[in-house]
Amino acid sequence: MEKLARKEREFRMHRMEILEQAEKIFAAKGFHNVTMAEIANASGFSIGSLYQFFEGKDNLYTTMITEKLDLMYGQIREKVNMAEDLTEKITMLIGASFQFIEENTDFCGLFLRGETAPLSELMASLRQKLADDHSQHLTFIENILKKGIKSRYLRPLNSRAMAAALFGLIRSSAIDWMLLPAEESLNSKKEFIMDIFLRGVIKHEK
Amino acid sequence: MEKLARKEREFRMHRMEILEQAEKIFAAKGFHNVTMAEIANASGFSIGSLYQFFEGKDNLYTTMITEKLDLMYGQIREKVNMAEDLTEKITMLIGASFQFIEENTDFCGLFLRGETAPLSELMASLRQKLADDHSQHLTFIENILKKGIKSRYLRPLNSRAMAAALFGLIRSSAIDWMLLPAEESLNSKKEFIMDIFLRGVIKHEK
Amino acid sequence: MEKLARKEREFRMHRMEILEQAEKIFAAKGFHNVTMAEIANASGFSIGSLYQFFEGKDNLYTTMITEKLDLMYGQIREKVNMAEDLTEKITMLIGASFQFIEENTDFCGLFLRGETAPLSELMASLRQKLADDHSQHLTFIENILKKGIKSRYLRPLNSRAMAAALFGLIRSSAIDWMLLPAEESLNSKKEFIMDIFLRGVIKHEK
Amino acid sequence: MEKLARKEREFRMHRMEILEQAEKIFAAKGFHNVTMAEIANASGFSIGSLYQFFEGKDNLYTTMITEKLDLMYGQIREKVNMAEDLTEKITMLIGASFQFIEENTDFCGLFLRGETAPLSELMASLRQKLADDHSQHLTFIENILKKGIKSRYLRPLNSRAMAAALFGLIRSSAIDWMLLPAEESLNSKKEFIMDIFLRGVIKHEK
DNA sequence: AATGAATGAGTATTCATTCAT
DNA sequence: TATGAATGAATACTCATTCAT
Numbered sequence: 055m056e057k058l059a060r061k062e063r064e065f066r067m068h069r070m071e072i073l074e075q076a077e078k079i080f081a082a083k084g085f086h087n088v089t090m091a092e093i094a095n096a097s098g099f100s101i102g103s104l105y106q107f108f109e110g111k112d113n114l115y116t117t118m119i120t121e122k123l124d125l126m127y128g129q130i131r132e133k134v135n136m137a138e139d140l141t142e143k144i145t146m147l148i149g150a151s152f153q154f155i156e157e158n159t160d161f162c163g164l165f166l167r168g169e170t171a172p173l174s175e176l177m178a179s180l181r182q183k184l185a186d187d188h189s190q191h192l193t194f195i196e197n198i199l200k201k202g203i204k205s206r207y208l209r210p211l212n213s214r215a216m217a218a219a220l221f222g223l224i225r226s227s228a229i230d231w232m233l234l235p236a237e238e239s240l241n242s243k244k245e246f247i248m249d250i251f252l253r254g255v256i257k258h259e260k
Numbered sequence: 261m262e263k264l265a266r267k268e269r270e271f272r273m274h275r276m277e278i279l280e281q282a283e284k285i286f287a288a289k290g291f292h293n294v295t296m297a298e299i300a301n302a303s304g305f306s307i308g309s310l311y312q313f314f315e316g317k318d319n320l321y322t323t324m325i326t327e328k329l330d331l332m333y334g335q336i337r338e339k340v341n342m343a344e345d346l347t348e349k350i351t352m353l354i355g356a357s358f359q360f361i362e363e364n365t366d367f368c369g370l371f372l373r374g375e376t377a378p379l380s381e382l383m384a385s386l387r388q389k390l391a392d393d394h395s396q397h398l399t400f401i402e403n404i405l406k407k408g409i410k411s412r413y414l415r416p417l418n419s420r421a422m423a424a425a426l427f428g429l430i431r432s433s434a435i436d437w438m439l440l441p442a443e444e445s446l447n448s449k450k451e452f453i454m455d456i457f458l459r460g461v462i463k464h465e466k
Numbered sequence: 467m468e469k470l471a472r473k474e475r476e477f478r479m480h481r482m483e484i485l486e487q488a489e490k491i492f493a494a495k496g497f498h499n500v501t502m503a504e505i506a507n508a509s510g511f512s513i514g515s516l517y518q519f520f521e522g523k524d525n526l527y528t529t530m531i532t533e534k535l536d537l538m539y540g541q542i543r544e545k546v547n548m549a550e551d552l553t554e555k556i557t558m559l560i561g562a563s564f565q566f567i568e569e570n571t572d573f574c575g576l577f578l579r580g581e582t583a584p585l586s587e588l589m590a591s592l593r594q595k596l597a598d599d600h601s602q603h604l605t606f607i608e609n610i611l612k613k614g615i616k617s618r619y620l621r622p623l624n625s626r627a628m629a630a631a632l633f634g635l636i637r638s639s640a641i642d643w644m645l646l647p648a649e650e651s652l653n654s655k656k657e658f659i660m661d662i663f664l665r666g667v668i669k670h671e672k
Numbered sequence: 673m674e675k676l677a678r679k680e681r682e683f684r685m686h687r688m689e690i691l692e693q694a695e696k697i698f699a700a701k702g703f704h705n706v707t708m709a710e711i712a713n714a715s716g717f718s719i720g721s722l723y724q725f726f727e728g729k730d731n732l733y734t735t736m737i738t739e740k741l742d743l744m745y746g747q748i749r750e751k752v753n754m755a756e757d758l759t760e761k762i763t764m765l766i767g768a769s770f771q772f773i774e775e776n777t778d779f780c781g782l783f784l785r786g787e788t789a790p791l792s793e794l795m796a797s798l799r800q801k802l803a804d805d806h807s808q809h810l811t812f813i814e815n816i817l818k819k820g821i822k823s824r825y826l827r828p829l830n831s832r833a834m835a836a837a838l839f840g841l842i843r844s845s846a847i848d849w850m851l852l853p854a855e856e857s858l859n860s861k862k863e864f865i866m867d868i869f870l871r872g873v874i875k876h877e878k
Numbered sequence: 879a880a881t882g883a884a885t886g887a888g889t890a891t892t893c894a895t896t897c898a899t
Numbered sequence: 900t901a902t903g904a905a906t907g908a909a910t911a912c913t914c915a916t917t918c919a920t
Contacts, residue, residue: 061904068904086292090890100906102892111890185439192436215433215452222432223425230398230424233391246421254460295914297882306881308917317915473883498704502911512885514913523911597851604848627864630848631841638840639833642810645803658833662869707893709903718902720896729894 069107072097073118081160085115116180122161123187126154131194140202141252147195148224148247152240155228163232192217219254223247275313278303279324287366291321322386328367329393332360337400346408347458353401354430354453358446361434369438398423425460429453481519484509485530493572497527528592534573535599538566543606552614553664559607560636560659564652567640575644604629635659687725690715691736699778703733734798740779741805744772749812758820759870765813766842766865770858773846781850810835841865 075097079088090111094101108114133150137143155162195217202208208216227247231240281303285294296317300307314320339356343349361368401423408414414422433453437446487509491500502523506513520526545562549555567574607629614620620628639659643652693715697706708729712719726732751768755761773780813835820826826834845865849858 065904089888094907101890101908102906103904105891106904188439211455212452215449216456218432218436219429219453219456222428222430222435224428226424226428226431227421229428230420233394243421246418247425249417250422250425250457250460252460254456254458296916297914300882307915308881309879311916312879477883501909506886513887513911514885515883517912518883600851623867624864627845627861628868630844631865631868634840634842634844634847635837636840638836638843641840642832642836645806655833658830659837661829662834662837708895709893712903719894720902721900723895724900 065107068099068103072099072104072107072114073121076114076118077122077161077164080115080118081164084164085111112177116177119164119180120183122158123184126158127187127191129154130191134194134198140198140205140207141248143198144220144251145244145248147198147220148244149241151224152228152244155232156240159232162228192221195220220251223251271313274305274309278305278310278313278320279327282320282324283328283367286321286324287370290370318383322383325370325386326389328364329390332364333393333397335360336397340400340404346404346411346413347454349404350426350457351450351454353404353426354450355447357430358434358450361437362446365438368434398427401426426457429457477519480511480515484511484516484519484526485533488526488530489534489573492527492530493576496576497523524589528589531576531592532595534570535596538570539599539603541566542603546606546610552610552617552619553660555610556632556663557656557660559610559632560656561653563636564640564656567644568652571644574640604633607632632663635663683725686717686721690717690722690725690732691739694732694736695740695779698733698736699782702782730795734795737782737798738801740776741802744776745805745809747772748809752812752816758816758823758825759866761816762838762869763862763866765816765838766862767859769842770846770862773849774858777850780846810839813838838869841869 072093076088076093079093079096090101090104093114094104097104104114108117130147130150134143134146137146192214196213199208199216199220200213203210203213224247227243228240231243278299282294282299285298285302296307296310299320300310303310310320314323336353336356340349340352343352398420402419405414405422405426406419409416409419430453433449434446437449484505488500488505491505491508502513502516505526506516509516516526520529542559542562546555546558549558604626608625611620611628611632612625615622615625636659639655640652643655690711694706694711697711697714708719708722711732712722715722722732726735748765748768752761752764755764810832814831817826817834817838818831821828821831842865845861846858849861
């Protein structure tokens with residue numbers, strides 16, 4: 055029983071190690087420009103071992119993306135849900151997004167710029183997941199904003215469009231930050247986005 | 261002389277034909293999943309001929325991206341420059357961007373989602389150009405906004421950040437539109453963006 | 467037109483050259499122990515060229531078998547059909563079989579011993595063809611013998627079984643000849659088989 | 673001592689279990705399409721354990737073939753030796769051969785069709801054994817027939833060729849039976865072969 | 879100029895075998 | 900003794916590029 059547990063633990067450790075290295079390498083070079091040998095080498099395993107943890111290159115890639123994305127969405131939602139009022143929720147949304155991006159620059163370089171787009175049919179499920187996740191995330195944001203509208207704090211605009219706008223502001227700041235190296239912390243842009251977005255959206259009681 | 265001219269004209273025609281077909285195919289499948297034979301076939305030329313117009317696959321790809329982007333930035337600037345006051349300029353910026361995107365969905369699917377990101381070192385120059393173009397475009401937007409700030413029409417915020425914000429709003433609307441099929445015209449979102457952005461940015465004379 | 471013809475001719479020549487070399491190598495080592503590089507090398511083409519003539523290793527193998535078998539059955543039938551009476555037909559059947567075997571020892575080593583048996587599902591069609599060809603060949607022999615039965619020259623035994631028996635005698639002689647090196651000509655066994663088959667083995671007292 | 677005996681007994685049991693499973697799987701898929709993992713799984717042992725019973729895949733395969741063949745030849749000879757006169761001996765030869773084939777269809781499918789032929793050099797010894805066994809078997813048959821010749825019961829033909837002929841008749845019947853599924857018992861062909869072989873095919877006009 | 883056959887370097891994947899536990 | 904995770908050599912196949920015609 056104990057042995058089984060250790061085996062299990064080791065398996066997960068090894069799997070994670072591979073995923074971490076794969077993330078770095080894929081992020082740096084993109085899917086097609088990476089070889090299994092490269093990943094094997096970087097993660098300290100043999101080529102063959104990679105296939106004990108993942109069904110193949112496609113699977114390794116999609117797994118890496120999938121698990122990281124789940125982590126991201128999970129972290130963001132957890133933090134947002136802990137906040138109570140609307141303003142605080144939006145602040146947390148931006149802050150948690152920025153934090154994840156800052157802590158996972160490599161991965162986000164891959165994801166934000168969408169290197170995930172033109173994968174072969176075999177990865178169709180990944181594309182679907184990405185689209186679904188994105189849509190779900192927008193809905194999550196939308197629901198927050200809807201409450202603001204209902205409570206008459208926000209203007210009665212199309213909530214989906216508002217969510218997309220907020221997401222776009224976050225995203226564009228991140229892209230800008232990632233493209234221009236050696237700038238100030240990404241988080242420093244939080245205030246700016248809050249400012250722009252709330253002014254654009256808050257119902258100004260005369 | 262005349263003959264030379266015809267040759268020249270033919271050469272350009274052929275070159276364009278190839279670029280157009282290449283654009284469609286690359287947009288549909290991404291760089292790595294396309295073969296030169298495929299492009300040759302689609303454009304009605306032999307494989308060998310492709311190499312008389314372009315140095316290789318990388319060059320064909322980067323040329324296609326580069327020329328299309330130049331076209332896009334050119335169109336947008338031309339229209340914006342024709343506008344006179346700030347609001348009109350911003351309207352044109354959004355409108356011209358949306359128009360190009362609607363008229364070039366395939367290409368933008370490739371570009372917006374960033375399939376262009378992790379190309380091999382050989383394409384380093386493309387990456388540089390993309391980054392430069394993007395930066396230049398932000399500067400272009402920035403300069404418009406700066407005038408608004410100077411004229412005290414806009415709040416004295418960080419102009420670069422404002423430009424990035426506006427760009428982000430445009431981009432996120434486009435992505436949303438591209439991901440959700442069979443929706444209303446992209447252009448219908450123009451008003452919304454104008455609304456959000458200007459409220460967030462205009463200096464509200466008390 | 468002429469050019470097309472030459473291309474066509476060259477294509478066939480190259481294809482044949484590859485098939486001939488492949489036959490030798492496959493015969494010597496069996497399907498799985500042969501590499502495409504080996505065949506490419508032996509036939510004087512590059513690896514890539516092999517794939518311009520054949521869809522893959524499986525296809526190259528099955529094509530080689532198929533075409534050679536068709537040749538064999540064709541040669542045998544042609545000669546048998548030229549004969550007129552029953553005895554002569556049987557003589558030709560044995561003779562033509564032996565001749566093909568002697569002239570194609572390598573190939574027959576592969577075929578007679580049945581290395582063709584356990585091929586992957588992809589080659590299911592080959593297996594079917596082999597079985598069909600064999601069955602058809604037995605039927606061909608059977609039809610000859612049936613006439614002999616009808617004309618009361620042969621005993622009214624099960625014609626299918628008789629065909630199988632004759633085929634077995636031919637086959638076993640061939641196997642014996644192939645296994646024991648440096649013996650007399652295979653054809654020298656023709657008389658013996660004719661004798662055994664036509665008259666039987668018992669010494670007819672009286 | 674007793675413990676040792678039990679160990680020994682267990683070892684043999686395990687070894688046999690593996691051989692039996694290996695036989696089934698090899699027979700179904702051929703040597704190259706079978707993995708050690710597959711055999712390990714089917715026989716209920718770990719991969720590592722297989723290597724305690726056999727030196728490797730080659731060895732496992734050749735051992736399986738060798739032992740089964742020894743069993744076959746042993747069974748046939750034993751039964752033939754129990755018969756007394758020539759006719760009875762030949763009957764037993766055919767009958768025992770057919771019985772083994774019927775009881776070991778899987779294995780014979782592998783062997784009769786000769787999947788054993790083109791094994792790598794490492795298995796050269798197996799090929800040799802197969803050839804030797806075959807030759808020895810023919811000699812065994814030959815010796816029976818020689819007595820028949822000496823006693824003037826059989827015609828003074830080449831005894832080796834007669835043996836090969838008889839073997840060929842048996843073999844071809846078996847192949848035919850194995851290729852055509854769902855037929856009558858193989859043994860039902862015994863009489864026919866006896867008839868053909870002993871009396872011949874020509875209708876002996878009195 | 880135009881063609882497309884020929885090239886061969888590059889890579890994902892398999893699986894017999896080993897050996898630390 | 901038994902296990903099965905780790906290994907890495909081996910190989911079919913692809914496709915950008917060249918060059919003889």
